[in-house]
Amino acid sequence: MRWLLALLTCLALPVEAEEVVLGLSRDQISISTDFDGSEILIFGAIKRETPINAEPLQVIVTVAGPSVPVDVRRKSRVAGIWVNTLSVEVDRAPSFYAIATSAAWSESISHVEDLRHRVSIPQAIRSVGAPMEIADSQSFTEALIRIRERNDLYQLNEASVNLREQTLFDTSITLPANLTEGTYPTRIFLTRGGAVVSKLETEIEVRKVGLERWLFTLSRQQPLVYGLLSLAIAAIAGWGASTLFRIIRQQ
Amino acid sequence: MQIYLPIAEVSVNMFLILGLGGLVGLLSGMFGVGGGFLLTPLLFFIGIPPAVAVATGANQIVASSISGVLAHLKRKTVDLRMGTVLLIGGIIGASFGVMLFNHLKSLGQVDLLVNLFYVVFLGIIGALMMIESIRALRKSRRGAPPARRKHNWVHGLPLKMRFRTSGLYISVIPPLGVGLMVGVLAAIMGVGGGFIMVPAMIYILGMPTKVVIGTSLFQIIFVAAFTTTLHAATNYTVDIALALFLLVGGVIGAQFGTVIGTRLKAEQLRVLLAALVLAVCLKLGLELLIEPSELYSIAEVQ
Numbered sequence: 001m002r003w004l005l006a007l008l009t010c011l012a013l014p015v016e017a018e019e020v021v022l023g024l025s026r027d028q029i030s031i032s033t034d035f036d037g038s039e040i041l042i043f044g045a046i047k048r049e050t051p052i053n054a055e056p057l058q059v060i061v062t063v064a065g066p067s068v069p070v071d072v073r074r075k076s077r078v079a080g081i082w083v084n085t086l087s088v089e090v091d092r093a094p095s096f097y098a099i100a101t102s103a104a105w106s107e108s109i110s111h112v113e114d115l116r117h118r119v120s121i122p123q124a125i126r127s128v129g130a131p132m133e134i135a136d137s138q139s140f141t142e143a144l145i146r147i148r149e150r151n152d153l154y155q156l157n158e159a160s161v162n163l164r165e166q167t168l169f170d171t172s173i174t175l176p177a178n179l180t181e182g183t184y185p186t187r188i189f190l191t192r193g194g195a196v197v198s199k200l201e202t203e204i205e206v207r208k209v210g211l212e213r214w215l216f217t218l219s220r221q222q223p224l225v226y227g228l229l230s231l232a233i234a235a236i237a238g239w240g241a242s243t244l245f246r247i248i249r250q251q
Numbered sequence: 252m253q254i255y256l257p258i259a260e261v262s263v264n265m266f267l268i269l270g271l272g273g274l275v276g277l278l279s280g281m282f283g284v285g286g287g288f289l290l291t292p293l294l295f296f297i298g299i300p301p302a303v304a305v306a307t308g309a310n311q312i313v314a315s316s317i318s319g320v321l322a323h324l325k326r327k328t329v330d331l332r333m334g335t336v337l338l339i340g341g342i343i344g345a346s347f348g349v350m351l352f353n354h355l356k357s358l359g360q361v362d363l364l365v366n367l368f369y370v371v372f373l374g375i376i377g378a379l380m381m382i383e384s385i386r387a388l389r390k391s392r393r394g395a396p397p398a399r400r401k402h403n404w405v406h407g408l409p410l411k412m413r414f415r416t417s418g419l420y421i422s423v424i425p426p427l428g429v430g431l432m433v434g435v436l437a438a439i440m441g442v443g444g445g446f447i448m449v450p451a452m453i454y455i456l457g458m459p460t461k462v463v464i465g466t467s468l469f470q471i472i473f474v475a476a477f478t479t480t481l482h483a484a485t486n487y488t489v490d491i492a493l494a495l496f497l498l499v500g501g502v503i504g505a506q507f508g509t510v511i512g513t514r515l516k517a518e519q520l521r522v523l524l525a526a527l528v529l530a531v532c533l534k535l536g537l538e539l540l541i542e543p544s545e546l547y548s549i550a551e552v553q
Contacts (some may be wrong), residue, residue: 036253071550081539143547177262212257227483230491238317241502
């Protein structure tokens with residue numbers, strides 16, 4: 001019995017034998033007035049107790065935005081004009097999702113592991129049910145991915161992780177200018193032969209700061225005050241402009 | 252230089268927004284209209300979410316109308332009594348408009364509604380204005396004085412009231428109705444409705460041209476202010492940062508526009524304005540008719 005336990009421990013060991021030690025260039029992204037996208041550098045090392053395995057190690061990095069339900073709508077022609085007719089609610093779709101791998105996607109992770117860990121873009125989106133009258137609900141999810149990929153909100157960057165000596169890795173993820181606030185879960189997977197051998201999760205905070213923060217909070221918590229403030233600014237600007245130009249003209 | 256808009260949650264070029272405000276201000280200075288009917292579609296075009304464009308457009312109109320009405324008050328070309336009657340209709344119309352807007356937003360049809368309103372109203376007004384101003388151009392060449400119809404069906408309605416500044420003694424029902432219609436439009440299209448109000452005042456109410464613009468601006472201030480507050484309170488879609496840059500551009504543009512406007516003939520101005528209105532209408536109309544390259548769109552669940 002004891003030798004069996006020892007054997008099991010030995011078998012279990014390699015799974016935890018390689019661990020990620022992670023560094024982030026920043027774990028807080030601040031959206032200020034002049035925010036024009038951002039780049040985060042994700043780097044780290046692989047800590048191991050055992051000699052390097054012959055089979056090469058691969059690294060996958062994912063950064064996801066906050067997940068919210070979205071409506072995907074499709075237009076069709078009604079009485080000669082194009083109108084939104086059908087819509088499918090996607091239960092959870094990250095507002096941003098970037099994947100960086102150290103090799104081609106097919107070499108990085110197997111399909112089964114992808115299903116288990118929800119790594120690829122289609123796996124990161126959860127769409128449970130579509131209304132009965134829609135037969136091709138898949139095309140709505142595909143459209144969601146297509147539109148967000150076009151806006152750089154969903155990115156799959158194959159072979160963009162630099163991996164040196166099977167030990168040191170680094171990659172950079174570009175965050176677009178039209179970023180939403182929230183907690184961005186960040187995951188690093190180590191895979192060997194398509195199987196995940198180690199996984200590390202951390203978070204990046206994206207926050208509006210300063211004036212942006214203040215205005216946004218005010219508009220949500222005191223909408224009436226915010227509305228009156230915008231009117232006051234408009235009134236002062238309108239009055240100020242006419243006064244200013246009258247003075248200029250009189251001179 | 253890029254700026255991140257806190258409510259629209261998009262990053263836009265500051266000079267592009269200033270330029271847009273300037274362009275619309277230039278036109279509003281030239282033609283004496285608020286310019287909202289041009290501003291809102293232009294904001295859609297540069298990627299501002301439609302709901303934000305409509306609400307922020309209304310806020311921008313408040314500023315440009317205040318700036319304009321002050322000049323008219325000085326010249327005593329504002330009929331405050333008529334303005335107040337129009338305003339009562341306007342407030343009722345605007346409340347109804349925002350309710351309709353929110354209801355259709357939940358159905359996912361708000362873009363369609365806004366576009367249809369633009370195509371229909373710009374089409375009608377543009378065509379009418381074009382026909383009328385071409386006629387006026389021909390007449391002025393022949394030298395005949397333009398005749399204004401004094402009496403029509405409007406003068407037979409009950410509840411009459413005297414409007415001294417306009418020199419009218421008419422029923423309050425037509426001004427209330429005009430105000431109501433413009434209020435609905437203001438809420439849905441994010442416009443002041445001057446381009447509908449002005450012809451309605453001249454042709455339906457029979458008001459003298461000199462008090463029309465001032466009175467229309469006077470009531471638009473309050474309707475647009477009311478719309479802005481309603482949008483801010485119910486939809487959280489007024490973007491102060493966007494409005495501020497539009498204002499600065501608009502104020503400067505309006506001053507240059509006024510200078511250009513005084514150098515052109517009234518009939519020529521109206522032909523130009525009609526052509527502009529029809530061009531915007533045509534562009535929006537084609538978007539509805541031609542198959543879009545992307546049939547799908549994404550919206551947040553309400």
